[in-house]
Amino acid sequence: MAQKALEDLFYDLLKDVYYAERKILKALPKMAKGAHDPKLKAAFEKHRDETEGQIERLQQVFEIFGKRAVSKNCPAIDGLIEEGEEVLEDFRNSPALDAGLLAAAQAVEHYEIARYGALRTWATMLGLKDAVKLLDETLQQEGKTDHDLTALAEASINAMALKKAA
Template sequence: MPSEPKTLDDLFLDTLKDIYYAEKQILKALPKMAKAANAPELKQAFETHREQTEGHVERLTEVFEAIGKAPRGKTCDAILGIIEEGKGIIEEFEGSPALDAGLVAAAQAVEHYEIARYGTLKAWAQQLGLKDAVKLLDQTLGEEEKTDQLLTKLGMTSVNKQAA
């Protein structure tokens, strides 16, 4: 007999596992990025975002609970690739005035991935009538967007000027 067709519920759970895994990887990468950064305000931004990311993992755990599933990650090749690029920038530009600009770019690639995932999950949660999940996902989406704006500001006001 053919297997049941996959549903939006399945896709939601799959994507939830993806971003859960991604957030855990980001938690590991942020201290390395903070350590590599030269500008104190960039170091601070990475440290603040690490604390926020711990909150994002907590919220994701609550979303899993809201749908009656155990919090589990699923390997996310996209985030692994983005993090790998960030490591490459650290290695290639260490000691260079362009390092911080590269770190900002790498961090924004992470943020844009997260914003895309959280935006999608929020829309699907709305479609599925998961009100609690919508609230939790929206809260995280807002924080990710604020971090992205902060990184843009850091890039424009100081980091990119130092690189040039």
């Protein structure tokens, strides 16, 4: 068996993230529908639209890399999405539902930030300048989404869960 190189690792992670984004795209409408807070619903809907663009950018990265856009099962994102679905089920009528959904969404964001950071670094090392730009655009977008979710949690969502539960 031939020894694998950074190019192989890059391609492997690219397939993983492509799978993850497509799964996230399917999960976000469910989260938006389940959320009670209008601002949280809007945040999930906005991220759904952004995710469509992120998938398109990933397809461009595959093209730049000279490979077909294919996905590879990602147990990590499957688990994170399953946790979000459990929150929807277990806290359906709870005042803590939105706080739980927001926390689940942030877990997904943190996963994406870690993956896009690695891909951007490796694309730089591999001399894929056009891919670096695309990956960086998505990485910045994911960071902003995480920041916005934190602000929403701190401004109202977490306090409302606590206040209603008291």
